[in-house]
Amino acid sequence: MALTREQLIDAAVGILSEFGLADLSMRRLARELDVQVGALYWHVKSKQELLVEVAAKLLDSVPKPDSPAVNLAPMAIAALLSQLRTALITIPDSAEVMQLAQSMRPDSLDPLGWLLEFLEICGVPESDAPMARHVLVNHLLGSISAQQESLALAAGTEPTAGSDTWGQESFDYGVRVILRGIIAEYPKN
Amino acid sequence: MALTREQLIDAAVGILSEFGLADLSMRRLARELDVQVGALYWHVKSKQELLVEVAAKLLDSVPKPDSPAVNLAPMAIAALLSQLRTALITIPDSAEVMQLAQSMRPDSLDPLGWLLEFLEICGVPESDAPMARHVLVNHLLGSISAQQESLALAAGTEPTAGSDTWGQESFDYGVRVILRGIIAEYPKN
């Protein structure tokens, strides 16, 4: 039975989740799928294109939520960013993959369209919403990769119980501060 | 005359500045310096270590400034971040290199010690200053890499005059919003 583009992407996500980005090579992927390397290039134009698809798949894990009421919008944003964080933090190098995808195709975070929408509910004008989202996403990805490496360094060490606390606290701090700053930017109507 | 670790690092910065991270390989570096690849590994433990040194060198371009007065501290921070941005934006993939260095040795941004200091002048307690800095640095690096790629995509296109405007505006927006949020976090004494 013929290999599918879907299968290819799923296998890539699998290797990433289990072994990290360094092990996610086209050759390794081909081995896993019992095909020759060249076969992959029939389904996918390049490794970069594949990584963009992988990033998209990672974002799918957090589904588009319902629109909140005006006064609840900031808390809804904070909650959903936190959800995204916990989803991505378990996948090695997920932040790097997202950053790569984002820099190769800026519309990679279109799945986060709800973020734009929620920000506008908060009072952010349509023109500024993309910039506000950018700040939040930068913080999300930056926090994740910062913490994933500290987890990697502590891999040899005993797993000091609750070593997530610093990363979590730092992440929450940033979200709170940024949201406050964004809302303060626009005088209440 | 013997090769120096300094020369090695400088050559690396040179290749990065001229051709980008993709061309910065140990073999290319060796060719440029008229030595065999193995020679590099006498001066440097690994490519990663070299990149950390490169990142440090990039940060050196903005020297530690004098401490501002309390009421001017936020503007001083904004001004210096802007200076850092203009210094790094001319160097291809500089943000990626900084992020790599940061994730390999978290004290990579010790050169930005002034940022901690300035934040404390703004009223941020010592315990929170590292988190506040993290948010600002994430925004700085995220903005830079976002814009560098849009420059790379526009490389084939005609250089639409003033195409920096969006990146600049988006960067300034983020700095303003984050600083406002940070300051609002702490009731005035």
Added chain:
DNA sequence: ACCTGAACACCGTTCAAGT
């Protein structure tokens, strides 16, 4: 102390040729 030569174990991408 500093470097060469050569190897080891990999990469991403392309493409004629097969089925």
Added chain:
DNA sequence: ACCTGAACACCGTTCAAGT
């Protein structure tokens, strides 16, 4: 349409041996 086989032009790292 989908894949193989094989090549091209690279990687980072190690290490005996040279000077």
